[in-house]
Amino acid sequence: MRLQAIVRGTVAAAAIAASVLLTGATPTPSPTPTPPIPDDPSDPVRALEYWLDGAGIREAWQTTRGEGVTIAVIDTGIGRIPTVFGDAVVGGTDVSGSGSPDGRSPVGAVDGDHGSWVASLAAARGKADGSGMIGVAPEADLLSVSIGFGAAASVPFVDQVADGIRWAVDNGADIINMSFTTNTLDWDQRWDDAFLYAYEHDVVVVVAAGNRGSGTSMVGAPATIPGVLTVGGVDQTGTASVEASTQGITIGISAPSEGLLGVSADGSLASWRGTSGAAPIVAGTAALVRSAHPELDAANVINRIIETALPVPGVTDVPDPLYGYGLLDADAAVSASVPPVDANPMGDLAEWVRLYRRADAAPAPEPESTPVDVEPLPPADPPSTAGSPLIPSAESLRYGTLPLIMLSVPGILFGLGVTAAARRIRSARKPSTPAA
Template identity: 75%
Template sequence: MLRNVTAIAVVAASVLLLGATATPPPIPDDPTDPVRASEYWLDGAKIREAWKTTRGAGVTIAVIDTGIGKVPQTFGDAVVGGTDVSGTGTPDGRTPVGAVDGNHGSWVASLAAGRGAPDGKGMIGVAPEANLLSISVGFGAAAAVPFTEQVAKAMRWAVDNGADVINLSFTTNTLDWDESWDDAFLYAFEHDVVVVVAAGNRGSGTDIIGAPATIPGVLTVGGVDQTGTASIEASTQGITIGISAPSEGLLGVSANGEVVSWRGTSGAAPIVAGVAALIRSAHPDIKAIDVINRIIKTAMPVADAVKPRDPLYGFGLVDAAAAISADIAAVDKNPMGDLAEWIHFFRRAKTEPQPEPTVTPVAVEPLPDADAPTEAGSPLLPSADSLRYGTLPLIALTVPGILIALGVTAAARRIRSARVSRTPHS
């Protein structure tokens, strides 16, 4: 049970945190507020405990989604930049794109870094002092630009505009991805950005994990319910899941400011993205690969899950406080895989020029000299070849035939004469 695990594992209020400086003042937080009390993940994932060290200040989360609405209380000073790559939104990326999914980007952003009310009430995000970038994309008919092109452009824009963490709460329902994403995601990794991706939901028709959750190097997030059990409808499964977070009974602030209930790994991902922001805020010099490593190494274990990595839970349930405070050694490679290596072996290897084969010359003996030409003779006179192959064989066959014919004729005459001599005369 997620809540029970939290209750058992609560540590002392005074915690020594690596990279932390002075303890920040208490964050306005009223746990008795109905909305705030519904955010069970604040205690379940030990986010409130992590707030004793940091609330995400100095870190920027890029939300590549349908746009973050202009809700003053929730996103007033949070959104520091944005753009539209769909071809149908506004230049600042703040106008919701899509009649069906228009609020999706706002829900995601509110979970990651919603500000909450000054009196400690209302919905609050995991990293309420982190900055946000709003990059609006369009799904299906809500876009004038091909989706793969939108994502590639959005990734590069996010990196170039200061993103420390990128959140992608969507799936393509296919294991493969467009080649343009190779360089786009590699661009993010090479610029030390943490990329957090939703695993997808069975309830939405995703039976297996699809791209971008299959791209090596991203931190793929699976979903669990309020008890810490893998969600049947609001998650999926696959070997690329790295961590799990709540995906049921979630709250989100819509573009019009309304707080709604929703579910899906689209919500689990920004919870983890918020945790990544808390880590980067507490450890300003930490590398992206070490952020990911901290999250998976400090995950709360799940009973009966496959060790060390389960296709439903990944390495376990996210633990924000432990991810910040644990003494974890730095790593030299991304524990979620190496995209550059994958490209080399599975994409570029097919197009790299192959060495030309070495050809060894073969010595050929000279042909013998041709026969000297003979003098031309009269076509009416027989040649040696015509005598040998024509005239002589013809004579050899003809003469015996003539002799046999003459013998047969002579014999016939004798027989006829004998008959005549025996005939009686009248």
Template identity: 90%
Template structure:
């Protein structure tokens, strides 16, 4: 029974290498002999890619394999293993200051294979005989934008991301995949312009939600940026992964994040897990949708993916913090009839910037001042004739000298009377005192 059948019946970098038991999907009939790329489902490696059947990817291949669509992988660099990528990588650059100019030299020590694993899931070519690992969109082109995490780069990380996005857009990316998280809800303001630049050029941006096993309990930027398609992770049964995923209200779709395989930079096959792998599976599905429906803009590509998702049993309110709108169904996203939308269902970054950055607040209008008419003052009195300042004037006599005389003379008389009375009292006392 395939993964999709089971689902319908029961209804830092964001990925890490792991040694885990992989569950192989049951073989399905080979596609028609005219299939453009050989595909042998009985090959041991192809059998490990349970998502090819579980997420409806092989079914979608009957319509398209992503030809004409370009996926930019902003990561640690896509290696040059010919068995995995062949001529898939059509361009690249390094924005870390540590890699090669073409973006193909893995950056860092710990995560040097991360970019190759991601790219192989999105658009790995497989071998000519139909064996070996194959990506979700094996005919899509790849752009390799190498960045460095932590001490692996001499350029600040926020600058790397902004520069990488702009380079990818300017070099023809239709889809950008970013399988990393910052573990913080907020993001640098320079990312506002970079992500808006991608949206304005009709680019689908797919990002990983992050992993609890790496210390991410809640999603962080860029998964919190409005307009991106954030991918959560599930295991082989379609159940939300405990270690290889996280949760948050901005998750739009869920895809396999456990039991993954990827081709390393040296061409060796590796086992790994994390939403770093779930994201490129969805990015590859977006490439299939864009190839099948070239008339659709980025908002409608995202809308087809989330509106055709497989519902999860018990989930009633959408989007769900674990599953988003449900589990990826690439075949339905390519083939179903979905109503057209005018806005990105994952949010409007321009509106967010307007509300929270106050970027385009209009200056306060200048107040209008109405002149006030003031009546003219009366004419001044004519000047009086000049006179000597030593000679008193009528006004000085009236308001100065006369009031002074009126107040002073009575006071003097009262004082003299009081003094005389006091003398008479003392004299009388002396005369009445008895002799010794």
């Protein structure tokens, strides 16, 4: 089993790690086998690359090594290391505003080596004698698109990513690898068009799920964008990594993320971990699939990778939030018979945008009004003859004087009656005087 191969590779790696680190439906047509590649499994560095056997990569090399496929690495730049990349890097650009025009100068004091580590896992050439670090697709071409994280760039990050994707597509990328996360589920709307642009041009987009050890408890964008192949991480035994991976329903495949090797921008060998390294292992596998089956579109390349994944013991429902569809099996992805699909199994971004993004409101139509004929008003009454305001008129007598008299007279009479009654009462109470 592939898991047993992983364990065997781990034991061999542990035995020599110290010395190395101290020194630096319709069956798919079967591809034509390729000549043997210079590969010395007993080389100390190659022995540390346990994933070459554990993920079936050495077996896949019997069929293809990625020739004719281009992988764009959108990261901190691929260092100029002739002994590692040779003529692998066929183009590049900087979208950070801080790197060199060819995208090869490391961007960022902290993360400057990150892009070189990623690229070496995907497509390092290895030495002619079969020693030294070798990538998953050692005959694939590379594009170096340098970006900067945080203060390492003068351009907003969302713009860097969008510009980098478009440049990669326009310059021949068949696969785009993005080993970073934003730690948020949502993403800027500017990424909608950029990722759709990649999909419309038949590009496979591979992204890292993120790492708990770096504060990512759940997958974040771009790993949440429909259509991307999100990669989770496992340790040397095929168990989901606690620190060097995360979880989420968008994970599609799992690959080694612990005990990894990478070549730094200065050519030195580094030990590292994280789904940043698991992603280029999968991107390299996608290059092997595209090289062996150039007739397949991006959706079917992704489908072959997830459909041929090794099942994880104890996991019954897929995709699983830790493992996705299972563990990467590069040999099966290249050689197995897999029925074709009509749509990307990782989702449809165009449909998502249609459902969840508010479309620009169209201008409200101008209301149409129909003129209405209105009958003319009757002529106004002629003005009355002007008179003195001191002389009462018939109208003032009718509506003013007469009502006033009618209301006032009873009141006056009532008041006089009350007064007379009061006088009589007082007279009756006054005592009489005796006669003299």
